[in-house]
Amino acid sequence: MKFDLQAKDPNSKARAGVISTAHGNIQTPIFMPVGTAGTVKAVHQKELKEDIKAQIILGNTYHLYLRPGLDILEPAGGLHKFIGWDKPILTDSGGYQVYSLSKVRKIKEEGVTFRSHIDGSKHLFTPEYAMDIQRTIGADIIMAFDECTPYPCDYRYAANSLNMTHRWLKRCCERFDNTPAKYGYEQTLFPIVQGSVYKDLRMKSAEFIASMEREGNAIGGLSVGEPAEEMYAMTEVVCDILPYEKPRYLMGVGTPINILENIALGVDMFDCVMPTRNARNGMLFTRNGIINIGNKKWASDFSPIDAESDLLADQVYSKAYLRHLMHSKEILGSQIATLHNLHFYLWLVNEAREKIIAGEFYDWKNKMVGILGTKL
Template sequence: MKFELQANDPASKARAGKISAGHGVIETPIFMPVGTVASVKGVHQRELREDINPDIILGNTYHLYLRPQTEILEKAGGLHKFMGWERNILTDSGGYQVYSLSANRKIKEEGVKFKSHIDGSYHFFSPESVMEIQRSIGADIIMAFDECTPYPCDYRYAQRSMHMTHRWLDRCVEHLKKVPAKYGYEQSLFPIVQGSVYKDLREQSAEYIAGVGADGNAIGGLSVGEPAEEMYAMTEVVCKILPEDKPRYLMGVGTPVNILENIALGVDMFDCVMPTRNARNGMLFTANGIINIKNKKWEDDFSPVDEMGVTFVDTQYSRAYLRHLFAANEYLGKQIATIHNLGFYLWLVREARKHILAGDFYAWKNAMVPKLGHRL
């Protein structure tokens, strides 16, 4: 994998770049739609490719390990062929899912024993097994196994967890050397910075992760309930240390405002379930603010879903029609809203990229942020 830094915004730390990976070029900043179980929920690959048009999507190691299981993925020739997606894929390590199963898992130095949310069966993830699973999945970018600490989290726990995450990373790196890639292209390992909301721990972790010399680096353990100001503060601390010639990925973030503010701090890559999950609940993100399409005010509004939108659904359907679909509990409504939201998120990061290249990102960001959070 290669990363080319193309431009820096003169008034912020925002940057535009280009990642060359196993399945094509990724222009940054980029938002990665979440395809947890080999599917971006409610969206055909054709719509994903032609209308939403991301350079890369995200899959989840924990879920793919449980279903359809690695044996099936290997028989298919890897996740790309299994799901019919020809562009890049990133898989997380399953660490966040294990974190979210706090009542059904036990963490030790060796790894994590957890209970499946599907059938209650017990399983064990170690740094070594997670590397092997991600080899079988075949994503272009794979994540090191880490522990995602909760918020709030006391200092001593965060410190112990961070050091264990570093030891797990060393085991991931060593084991990958023993297990070759399976599908004819290389996979890039991204280690993950941890340390909760403690500046000194974040600095220690960023230094350690930077020292590994990986193809790219990730920032984990944020967007888990802490105030946005804490998130931005920790991101700023870490981005000052992580190398400038490698892409930086902020995991699980976030709202459109979060994305723009973190781009301004030097982050290149994002993922979040928010655009798809909120779409299924009738929340639409637009450049002028947030629409709750279930509200009665849209009942006789026959204007386009979003006249400034970039996907076909934005002008093909009216707000009144979309509201009707939600009121009738028709699944098409959720699909339309999902395509719209993902299209908007990709528009947002690509518009940010244009302004970084033009040298006026910071002023554009400051003008956009108040509008993005406005309720229409």
Template sequence: MTFTIEATDPGSKARAGVVTTDHGPIQTPIFMPVGTAGTVKAVHQRELEQDINADIILGNTYHLYLRPGLNVLEKAGGLHAFNGWKRPILTDSGGYQVYSLSNTRKIKEDGVTFKSHIDGSPHIFTPEGVMDIQRKIGADIVMAFDECTPYPCDYEYARKSMEMTHRWLQRCVTRFDSTESHYGYQQTLFPIVQGSTYKNLRIQSAEAIASHQREGNAIGGLAVGEPAEEMYEMLEIVNGILPADKPRYLMGVGTPENILEAIALGVDMFDCVMPTRNARHGILFTTQGIINIKNEKWKDDFSSIDEELGGYASTYYSKAYLRHLIKAEELLAAQIASLHNLTFYLWLVRQARAHIQTGTFVEWKSRIVRKVMQRL
């Protein structure tokens, strides 16, 4: 994997670049639709490719390991062959899912034991095992195994967790570098910065992660309940340490405002379930602001969902029709709304990229944030 910076914004730390993988290029800044179980919920791969033109999607190690399982994925030839997606894929390590299973898992130095949310069966994730799992899944970018600390989190727990994450990272690196891709194309390992919202821990973690000199780096443990200003403070600290010539991936973020502010601080890659999860509950992100399509005011509004945005879902269907589908609990409602929200998120980062390239990002950001975050 390579990363080329094509432009930087004179008024911020934002940059426009290209990540090149064996499955194609990824133009940054980029938002990556989340395909937890091998699919972006309610969206066809054809729509992701042709309508949204997504450069990359995510898969989830924990969920794919449990179902359909590694035997099926290996027999298929990896996740790309299994789900028919020809462009890059990133898999997270399962660390966040293990973190969220607080009642059914135990964290020890060797790894994490947990019970399946499907059938209660016992399992263990170790740094070495998670590298092997992601080799078998076949993602282009794989994540190191880490512990995601909760918020709030006391200092000593955050410190011990971070230090264990660093020890786990060394084990991940050793295992990853001693194994080969199963499917004939290159895979890349991203370490993850942790440290909760403690400045000195974030500095230590960023320095430790940078010392491994991998092709890209991730920032985890944010957007877990802390105030946005604390997240931005941590990002500014971390991005001042992580190598400028490597892509920076902020995991699990977030709102349109979060994404634009993080771009301004030098982040290149994002993912979040928000556009698809909110879509399924009738919350739409548009170029004019945020819509709760279930509200009575949209009942007889026959205008397009978002004429300015473009894209099939946003311009072909009316607000009134989508509201009807949502209220009737029709399956098509989730498909239209998800496709629309993902179109908006990809539009947002591509607009950001264009304004970085013309040196007008800061002025555009201050204007567009107010507009897209207002409630309609």
């Protein structure tokens, strides 16, 4: 993997670049649609490419390991071939899912023992096995195995967890560096900065992660319920330490406003279930604010979903029709809403990129932040 920086905004730490992978280039800043189980919910791969223009999607190690399983993915030739996607894929290591299974998992130095949410079967993820699984899945970018601490989290727990995450990272790197890629192309390992909302721990972690000299780095544990101000403060601390010439990925973030503010702090890559999950619940993000399509005010609004959008569905279908579909629990409603939200998110980061290149990002960002949270 290679990262070429192309421009920096003169009034913020925002930057634009290109990540080169075996499955194509990724223009940054970028938002990555979440395809947990090998599918971005309610969206066809053709729509991801042609309508949404997604450049990279995510797969989830925990879910793909349980179903369909490595015994299916490996003979299929990896996740790319299994799902018919020829662009880049990133997989998380399963650490966040293990964190969310707090009632059915045990964390030890060896790794994490957990029970499947599907059938209750018992499994063990070690740092080494997390690397082996992701090698078999075949993602272009894979994540180190870490512990994602909850929020709030006391200092002692955060410090102990951080030290273990660093020990696990050394094991991840050793396993990754001593095992070959399986499908004829190279993969890249990203370490993850942790440390909860404690500045000294975040600094310690960022310095350690930087010392590992991998091709890119991630920032975890800042989308688990902490206030946005805490997220921004920790992101700024970390971005000032992580290598400037390597991509920075803020995991699990977030709202359109979160994304713009973190781009301004020097983050290059984002992912979040918000655009897809909220779409299925009737929340639409637009460049003029937020629409709750379930509200009665839209029942007789025959205007396009988003008159300013270049997405065909946003021009063909009215707010009234989409509300009818959602109210009737028709699958098409979720499809249209999801297409819209993902298209908006990709539009947002692409527009940010263009503004960075033009040297106009900071003022544009401030203007958009004042608009995007408006409830229409």
